[in-house]
Amino acid sequence: MIRKTFESEIQQVKDEVLLLGSMVEHAIIGSVEAMKKRDIKASEKIIAEDKEINKKRFAIENQLMILIATQQPMAHDLRLLASSMEIISELERMGDYAKGIANINVRMGEETLLKPLIDIPRMAQKGADMLHRALTAFVNEDVEAAKAIPVEDDEVDALYNQIYHELMLIIIQDPRSIERANWLLWVGHNLERVADRVTNICERTIFIATGEFSEIKTSDDEFWKGQNK
Amino acid sequence: MQNIQTPEYAIETKNLFIFYGSFPAVSEVNVKIEKQKITAIIGPSGCGKSTLLRAFNRMNDFVPTSYVTGEVLLQGQNLYGKNIDPVEVRRKIGMVFQKPNPFPKSIYENISWGAKINGYKGNMDELVEQSLRSAALWDEVKDKLHESAYALSGGQQQRLCIARTIAIQPEIILMDEPASALDPISTLRIEELMQELKKNYTIIIVTHNMQQAARASDYTAMMMIDDKRSGGVIEFDETKKIFTRPKDKRTEDYVTGRFG
Numbered sequence: 001m002i003r004k005t006f007e008s009e010i011q012q013v014k015d016e017v018l019l020l021g022s023m024v025e026h027a028i029i030g031s032v033e034a035m036k037k038r039d040i041k042a043s044e045k046i047i048a049e050d051k052e053i054n055k056k057r058f059a060i061e062n063q064l065m066i067l068i069a070t071q072q073p074m075a076h077d078l079r080l081l082a083s084s085m086e087i088i089s090e091l092e093r094m095g096d097y098a099k100g101i102a103n104i105n106v107r108m109g110e111e112t113l114l115k116p117l118i119d120i121p122r123m124a125q126k127g128a129d130m131l132h133r134a135l136t137a138f139v140n141e142d143v144e145a146a147k148a149i150p151v152e153d154d155e156v157d158a159l160y161n162q163i164y165h166e167l168m169l170i171i172i173q174d175p176r177s178i179e180r181a182n183w184l185l186w187v188g189h190n191l192e193r194v195a196d197r198v199t200n201i202c203e204r205t206i207f208i209a210t211g212e213f214s215e216i217k218t219s220d221d222e223f224w225k226g227q228n229k
Numbered sequence: 230m231q232n233i234q235t236p237e238y239a240i241e242t243k244n245l246f247i248f249y250g251s252f253p254a255v256s257e258v259n260v261k262i263e264k265q266k267i268t269a270i271i272g273p274s275g276c277g278k279s280t281l282l283r284a285f286n287r288m289n290d291f292v293p294t295s296y297v298t299g300e301v302l303l304q305g306q307n308l309y310g311k312n313i314d315p316v317e318v319r320r321k322i323g324m325v326f327q328k329p330n331p332f333p334k335s336i337y338e339n340i341s342w343g344a345k346i347n348g349y350k351g352n353m354d355e356l357v358e359q360s361l362r363s364a365a366l367w368d369e370v371k372d373k374l375h376e377s378a379y380a381l382s383g384g385q386q387q388r389l390c391i392a393r394t395i396a397i398q399p400e401i402i403l404m405d406e407p408a409s410a411l412d413p414i415s416t417l418r419i420e421e422l423m424q425e426l427k428k429n430y431t432i433i434i435v436t437h438n439m440q441q442a443a444r445a446s447d448y449t450a451m452m453m454i455d456d457k458r459s460g461g462v463i464e465f466d467e468t469k470k471i472f473t474r475p476k477d478k479r480t481e482d483y484v485t486g487r488f489g
Contacts, residue, residue, distance in 0.1 A: 005424045066469040070443040
């Protein structure tokens with residue numbers, strides 16, 4: 001192999017992206033876990049740790065910029081480095097969703113949960129799991145997996161849909177519950193967005209491997225059509 | 230406590246001026262070249278890159294009107310001081326040139342010759358093999374060591390010249406446009422070799438090819454001529470900084486190709 005040094009630097013970037021991904025995964029699961037237990041301290045910790053996620057993102061961005069400037073990547077190498085730039089920004093935003101959930105828990109203060117959390121932890125688990133596999137697909141440039149994972153977004157959307165309707169019913173029955181219902185709705189929305197961003201990561205992986213820009217269809221549009229009926 | 234390592238310098242210049250006659254071709258250079266790193270010297274044509282490089286092993290001595298003021302320190306010792314033997318300087322600081330220039334002899338003799346006249350008493354076969362291995366050439370030539378060096382390709386000849394330089398066991402290797410006569414793949418091979426060599430040697434390379442400096446070096450010295458047409462180092466920093474956030478506007482213009 002002629003460009004051994006460059007190859008190992010690319011590998012390092014991939015490792016760093018994985019590390020950032022695992023920090024985000026941890027934040028997503030942790031934020032919902034903390035809310036479930038109404039553990040404000042744990043949520044504050046997640047809010048603080050988001051700074052580390054942001055720092056890591058900037059560090060990788062800098063690393064990528066240096067590689068692009070100094071190594072003149074072409075073809076596959078260029079697609080990989082440019083797409084990694086996109087992927088880390090997706091990850092950083094996913095971290096913000098987790099922080100958003102942690103913030104809600106902190107803002108709820110002494111208030112109790114409107115209802116025990118069942119579907120919300122499921123959404124978090126599903127989203128984190130999709131993220132994990134999406135990053136594995138990214139590292140291995142596994143096009144098949146990258147195409148298959150976004151289909152699972154439908155499950156997350158279905159859970160969100162369910163939560164949405166459930167909360168609407170509660171609000172109709174007891175309008176005083178609006179604020180507490182709204183908190184949970186907000187959490188659900190953040191988690192729904194997490195899964196959407198996993199789809200973006202998968203699209204990037206397909207681009208790296210094949211050079212084709214593709215937009216993977218999920219049933220998001222149908223969800224919104226459903227709301228308008 | 231964190232273990233903070235202070236960088237060790239292989240070579241250092243203090244207020245170095247290099248004259249051709251009364252004209253200072255290079256003025257006021259104060260640089261510290263870090264040990265076991267690759268330092269690239271870049272800049273437009275005529276800015277004094279090669280002149281500065283050649284000052285590091287007294288190659289400018291061959292130009293009759295040339296002289297220097299200031300100091301070039303190798304481990305604290307001024308290379309231009311009294312009682313310094315320039316031949317000894319060139320033994321410690323080897324050089325690889327733009328065009329591969331093997332001797333019209335066999336591959337083996339290209340390596341052994343310099344070692345012999347430098348009084349090498351060890352096992353010559355071992356030295357030849359080791360030098361060729363270090364220059365990533367051994368596998369390609371091990372079966373034809375006694376054939377003429379001229380039978381090798383340009384890229385191989387340049388690696389042979391590097392092997393010949395290493396055989397003298399220098400501390401520093403100077404490279405003056407070592408890949409400019411080579412095709413892109415041979416160029417990348419030389420650059421990769423440099424990454425291997427820096428584990429044991431300090432490398433200073435002059436290159437017209439900015440991308441090569443970006444790819445292959447750890448530090449970059451940016452040179453430019455001033456309004457009196459004398460060259461100088463205007464910015465010296467880590468390569469990654471020079472190519473992503475240079476401080477001097479002139480460096481920015483040069484690395485972005487906007488130098489007019």
